[in-house]
Amino acid sequence: TPAQLAWMEGKVGRYPFENYGLLIAQARTGFELETQTLSLFEKDIFTEPAYPAWYIDSIMVHEMxxxxxxxxxxxxxxxxxxxxxxxxxWYEALYAQEKGHQSMAKRMREAYRASDGWRAAGGPPAAPKGPRPGQKISLFRPVVYDGSSLVLYALRQEIGTPAFERLERDWVRTHRDGTASTADFISLASQTSGRDLQGFFRAWLYGKKTPPMPGHPDWKSAPVEKAKPVKG
Ligand SMILES: [Zn+2]
Incomplete structure (x- = not known):
């Protein structure tokens, strides 16, 4: 955990709270949860032999x-x-790539393939579909997980890694201990990159179809739902 904290601080800047810990519960919750300063994990994540070490580490980094x-x-x-x-x-995938040799481009290409299906099922990343009358649905659906780290990947492709990394640091520093909206992110991304990114984000965050991936014109999206493990 201290090494993961150092890694995260190297990416986005100082840890925002005074303490950090993990609570590993002997319980089946069906999710891990980013409780402030004390992330909650199911014991099985750490004891199930089928999970490779890089995967467990990347889930820990996700909650962190x-x-x-x-x-x-x-x-x-x-x-x-x-x-x-x-x-x-995004940081889950980046950590898996840097420490576990799991290709982010490969993961993003797979997310791209599934993205149109995720959008059809759950709505676009920043405009999730509501439930049908009388039904309950979860907002925590694939389009807000890898479907949205895909948006960040597209953004990094579009504005370049240095501007993207600056934006990430600026974002958590500017809005620390506060609330922030999608419009705030678009505004800061435009400011940091020195470009008007309204059109780019409109397509990526509100489009029914996944826009072409900058730098990867050959990537294709198929309207198929893909199962993913649940994370908080
Ligand atoms: Zn999460």
Whole structure:
């Protein structure tokens, strides 16, 4: 955990709270949860032999990343949830690539393939579909996880890695201990990159179809639902 904290601080800047810990519960919750300063994990995550070490580590980093993205900077409305889960999934994937040799491009290509199906099922990343009358549905659906880290990947492709990394640091510093909206993110991304990104984000965050991936014109999306493990 200290090494993961150092890694996260190297990516986005100082940890926003005074303490951090993990609570490993002997319980089946069906999720892990980014409780502020004390992330909650099911014991099985750590004891199930089928999970490789890189996977467990990347889930730990997912919940840790939420301390910045979600807990320190909180979403203004539930439609801004993609900012929480997209970023947590982003650092999960980045950690898996840097420490576990799991290709992020491969993961993103797979997410791209599934993305149109996720959008059809759950709505676009920043405009989640409501339930049908009388039904209850979960907002925590694939389009806000890898479907939204895919948006961040597209953004990094579009504005380049240095501007993207600056934006990430600026975002958590500017909105620390506050709430922030999708419009705030678009505005800061435009400011940091020196470009008007309204059109880019309109297509990526509100489009029914996944826009072409900058730098990967050959990537294709198929309207098929893909199962993913549940993360908080
Ligand atoms: Zn999460």
């Amino acid at each position: 990343a939420h301390q910045w993205f979600g807990d320190s900077v909180s979403p203004r409305t539930w439609s801004d949830l993609w900012l929480n889960e997209g970023h947590a999934s």
